[in-house]
Amino acid sequence: MAAEDPSVSGVSGRYATALFELARDEQSLDQVKADLDKFEALLNESADLKRLVRSPVFSADTQLKALSAVLDKAGIAGTTAKFLKVLTANRRLFAVSDVLRAYRALVAKFKGEATADVTVAEQLSDKNLDALKTALKSVTGKDVALNVKVDPSIIGGLVVKLGSRMVDSSLRTKLNSIKNAMKEAG
Template sequence: MPSETIGVIASRYAAALFDLADSSSSLDQVAGDLKTLKVMIRDSADLRRLVDSPVLSRAEQGRAITAVAQACGFSELTTKFLGLAARNRRLFTLPGVIESYLGRLAARRGEQSAMVASAVALSPAQNDALVSALKTAFGSNVAVEVKVDPSLLGGLVVQVGSRMVDSSLKTKLQHLKLAMKGVG
């Protein structure tokens, strides 16, 4: 299935979930469930196989994803939504659904989303300072998602919307290497 089609499906599912969560005053609870699920999909090859597998039947996918949701203590709405996505053979759209839902929530709150890659895990004080600096720079609240990427060696890569600031040691060394080639 083309990625544009997947994006449209994910957006529609996210819109429906957002509307249901809004009407039941559970936007934050569903957002928390989805953030947890996002990390689980990223970190678990087994869960990625479950989500992406065309071999498993609808019933098998439904039972498995419902068991995962219940084990994690997800809200009833999130659990039912995941079951519906499995019955409709749409679990493969979950990463897009999650991003679209969280984007809608951020827009509702007047927030911007920032993706930050760091060579090491940030301390709570560093995280607070980063959020404060981004809020000052962009003039609005910023929802920050930090991931650890040891290949950066040091520094940060920050992306807010279409803007990216790469202050990683890896990139600085690459620039130095290119400059050194020109000297020889």
């Protein structure tokens, strides 16, 4: 499965595939994804945690002790915690962001979902996020998971990347462009 998807390759792809297969067998895909999302949020909020994850200066033991404390405090346990500890023990914790991205791609593919990377100038309301998901679903025919990033430098509007397509314009133009691209590809 990993070889079919270019976003799931290399070391991170192998780890993500192993985690995906384990979570699928345990019927815990959504729980593992939620735990990984929680860990990624912690990583994005803490410069110290980022340093711990990325720096080769820390020994595996030091990383493991610190990671265990973070996971306990965050309430991340089970398969996800064991997996993150294996990454740490194997000195691969630095690749955790790529592993998370690859895991999400595998889950989305398994569920028949598409994933869209959306960049906005300011955080969208739940109502607007739901409207965007609905619009993208009508275009793709699939449920669409959104990875939303706030980037004030784009000033306004949206940048939507869906698969290999990226559209940067008004919402109406974006959706029409995606719809036309899907018709041409089909």
